Amino acid sequence: MPEITDHNNNTISKSFFEENGLEILMEENGKVLFVTEQIAEYLGYSSSEIINRPFLEFIHPAHRTEIQKTYRLIRHVKKLIFNSYQICLQHRNTTKVFLEASGTIAYHNNKTSGIICLEKINQTRWDQAHTNQNAKRLRLAEQAANFGIWEWNIKTGDIYISDHVTEILHIGKHSFDGKFDSFMKLFDTDGIDELKSELDKCFKSDRKLNQTLHITSQPAGKGWVKFVADLERDSEGEPFKMFGIIENIDDIIKYETKLLKKNKELSTINEEKNRFFSIIAHDIRTPFTAILGFSELLYDEYFELNDETRRNYIKTIKRSGEQTYQFIENLLIWTRSQMNKIVYNPVKIKVCDLIKLMEDIFRPVYEKKKIQFISSCKSDMYIFADEDMLKTSLRNLISNAIKYTFPGGKVELNSNTSGNKINISVKDNGVGMDEEKTALLFSLNKGFSTPGTENESGTGLGMIICKEFVTKNKGSIKVSSKKGKGSTFTLTFPSAS
Secondary structure (H helix, E strand, O other): OOOOOOHHHHHHHHHHHHHOOOOEEEEEOOEEEEEOHHHHHHHOOOHHHHOOOEHHHHEOHHHHHHHHHHHHHHHHHOEEEEEEEEEEEEOOOOOEEEEEEEEEEEEEOOEEEEEEEEEEOOHHHHHHHOOOHHHHHHHHHHHHHOEEEEEEEOOOOEEEEOHHHHHHOOOOOOOOOOEHHHHHOOEOHHHHHHHHHHHHHHHHHOOOEEEEEEEOOOOOOOOEEEEEEEEEEOOOOOEEEEEEEEEEOHHHHHHHHHHHHHHHHHHHHHHHHHHHHHHHHHHHHHHHHHHHHHHHHHHHHHHHOOHHHHHHHHHHHHHHHHHHHHHHHHHHHHHHHHOOOOOOOEEEEEHHHHHHHHHHHHHHHHHHOOOEEEEEOOOOOEEEEEHHHHHHHHHHHHHHHHHOOOOOOEEEEEEEEEOOEEEEEEEEOOOOOOHHHHHOOOOHHHOOOOOOOOOOOOOOHHHHHHHHHHHHOOOEEEEEEEOOOEEEEEEEEEEOO
């Protein structure tokens, strides 16, 4: 707003406002810059007696606090446009003068400036508008922004807080004595120490205060506030006053906490997958080393080797190839699962048919290893699951059971009901596991594989696939194992009936 500083400008402005029937008051930095004669008459003064005096001086004492709150708000919202704002001024003879104001007040470069249109109203109209209407508007503005105003007189130690701040701080309106020391007791000790350190920095460098504190009486997820304030110095350059806002940042803290948790989870998942692929890269070399090494020996020394040695080399190559194929098949299945490329297609499955199929598939394997395979099932058991996922899970469990069972041992595939649940168990009397290995069995980044009884190798990926597929089919998997005594894996699904 251009300054009106000389006589000519005053004359022009006065002529313009009077010709258009406007009653105008201009103020800058709290002082009246220009006022029309009509308004001056309302107050019992001439315009020259009012100009350059603090505008607050003409507010009736009973209503000054309310206007002071408005000016505090302007410092933080920077610009306030108002309409039909009731204001009570004081006549020279101390009587009340009721006016209705419209206009704009702005805060820029640490100065307030405004232009206000005033219209005189009577007592009745004032009463109809309610004397607390303006305070309500200020309060609504604070609530909408979820912040309140605070002001600290550094020299006296007095602190002013708006009504909305008492709500933000969860204190009663009349329980706070307005002192700095009492105010600081509302917050956690750690935060107060940081705040005092920040205040020292503000006093030394005029930096803006921006500090987060937690209210002592509130749980960790609530009662978080942010202090933002500017410093004001006296004529001697000493810190005199701080004024600013206190903002409720519970939702921000909650969101940041949730975001940090998600980032941590994502970081953990990425680390797990990186470690897992490192394990995969290491373990896949083992069978290829055997294939390449024994192939080279056969090629270079074929005629020097006897038939039995050649057959043993070929057997090792064949077994390494089979292990590599099984691993790659599992890796492809798991990769497709992670990319959501496997379609989930649940159907009603007869458990006995599934168990009979598994027995037929593995017959050549367990007969070759001379392992007794025992299965049992009731004919009326059905589950609702994706058939391919269930078959993959059972193949991995049965393959492991055979791998870790000594020749002449036993593998059992059984099913039973428990309430409205159906259990399918794969039990062996092989090498078993200790508690540490059992706990890590389904961990992506802790993958391990114990060599089988005939030195069969693996990566443990089959167990991870099994866990994922069973969970996807609303089932669960439980492991019971003891080192040297064998293991039992139990899959539990809801009954289809």
